[in-house]
Amino acid sequence: MFIGKREKRKVLYWLERRLHASPLIELALHKRVPVHKHSVWYYFGGISLLFLMVQIVTGILLMVYYVPELASAHASILKINSGVEFGWFIRSLHSWGANLMIAVVFIHFFSAYFMKAYRKPRELTWLTGVVLLVLCLGFGFTGYLLPWDEVSFFATKIGLDISSKVPVIGDIIATMLRGGTSIGQSTLSRFFTIHVSVLPILLMGLLSVHLAIVQAHGMSEPSDFTKQEDEEKKYEPFFPDFFFKDILVWILAGNLLFALTMLAPWGIGPEADPFAPAPIGIKPEWYFLAMFQFLKLVPPMIGPIEGELFGILVMTIFAGILAAVPFWDTGESKLKSDLATALGVITVLFMVIFSVWGAMS
Ligand code: HEM
Known part of the structure; x- marks a missing residue:
């Protein structure tokens, strides 16, 4: 059936009276995207x-x-x-x-x-x-x-065992997720x-x-885009x-x-058999592999601290620094900006190298 302009306007008017969506549509229609080499x-x-x-x-x-x-x-x-x-x-x-x-x-x-x-x-x-x-x-x-x-059973077991090492909350969270001390129906x-x-x-x-x-x-x-003259910027x-x-x-x-x-x-x-020994070479999914490989390499004890705990602490602090980056790299200090970039590069290299290493070993 043919819908004329008048009917279309009527439908739009009916919707607008109920949704008040025109400011959102305006916003979407006026949104523009900067064009540059990183677009x-x-x-x-x-x-x-x-x-x-x-x-x-x-x-x-x-x-x-x-x-x-x-x-x-x-x-x-x-x-x-x-x-x-x-x-x-x-x-x-x-x-x-x-x-x-x-x-x-x-x-x-x-x-x-x-x-x-x-x-x-x-x-x-x-x-x-x-x-x-x-x-x-x-x-x-x-x-x-x-x-x-x-594989899924034993990889989960390893994952939960590792997370239970996190100080204070680790064991509580792992026990809650397991629903007890072993992996089962709960x-x-x-x-x-x-x-x-x-x-x-x-x-x-x-x-x-x-x-x-x-x-x-x-x-x-x-x-490098914001530094350009206004006339040179493309959107x-x-x-x-x-x-x-x-x-x-x-x-x-x-x-x-x-x-x-x-x-x-x-x-x-x-099918998983919880009573069978873990198959040799069991590994977590690729996105946890870098962490897993890193923890495997840490010696059992580092001074008075258990090695795995030390590894988890190091990774948690590092992840915390990356997560908090907007609050320390505000753009006012070139040194902090370069430091943020360097930490990012180190993280990417760590993730790639340790994941490949973990997959191959
Ligand atoms: C379920 C996961 C996620 C979805 C579906 C999602 C979706 C989006 C979309 C559609 C945009 C706008 C287009 C774009 O910039 O690519 C965006 C922007 C953004 N996202 Fe995400 N996102 C997710 C996770 C993340 C993560 C993990 C981060 C980093 C911690 C992040 C940080 C940002 C930032 C900073 C922007 C603004 C980018 C800019 O203005 O240039 N997002 N996200």
Whole structure:
């Protein structure tokens, strides 16, 4: 049916009276994106968003068949893989999607870091981002146990044993997550609940704040861009120019996810046997590998302190310094700015070298 201009105006007027959305639409229409040689990094927040949406949809579909009970969890995944039409596809999308999302969120973290996008007035965008990164790692950690296969069981055991070493709160948190002293039904139920309801609620709330602040401030400008004369600075409108490029990037990222899903469908190992000895060479997921490898190298005792505890303290302090970067690298001191860049480079090198080392050893 043909809708004329008058009807269209009527519908818009009806919506506006109820939603009062025109200031938001105005904001979106006037948003502009700086154009410079680092502009490519502006796409990674959007790609994180795409993968998050894939995770939500595929996660809901998986919940239809997954059973969070010791006797059935592994069998329900086997059923999804071979007894449910396109089950393998949805599961593989969810597993590859989780890995790609964490990788992309890390890239987004470091690009915001190196572009110094955390500086005033974006301190809260940064801090909400830091918590989002922790939540994403939490999704990875809790989701990994759910198939209840050998590797996921023992990797979770190692992860919980390590976190119980954190002074004061570590043991309490590990015991609460386990639901006792050993991994069993209580652990599976807790991980499932955290994975499908606690983390999604926290993530959606925090992401809304993150995105609202991004909209309020517009995109940050790197310092070599701000130093240019006003006439030399180039901008493009967010809508439609940047928006359509965003869509193109989404299509490319979606294709990568589909290719991985089709070419390397996600497998599953033998069912976990809590009473069997841990298989040799068990490792956590790649995003925890650098930490794991570092802890393996620390000697058992460093002076009066237990080696693992020392390693955890060093990494926690280092991560705290990076998370607090907006408050010490405010842009007023060249020395602090260079120090922030150097710490970022050290962190990236540490993560890459220790992850590769961990994967190979
Ligand atoms: C679920 C995870 C996340 C999603 C979906 C997300 C989404 C986004 C989106 C769509 C943008 C605007 C476009 C862009 O700059 O790329 C953005 C900007 C930003 N994000 Fe995130 N983000 C996430 C995690 C993080 C993390 C882990 C950090 C770092 C701690 C972070 C820090 C920032 C900053 C500082 C900006 C502003 C960039 C600028 O103005 O140039 N975000 N985020």
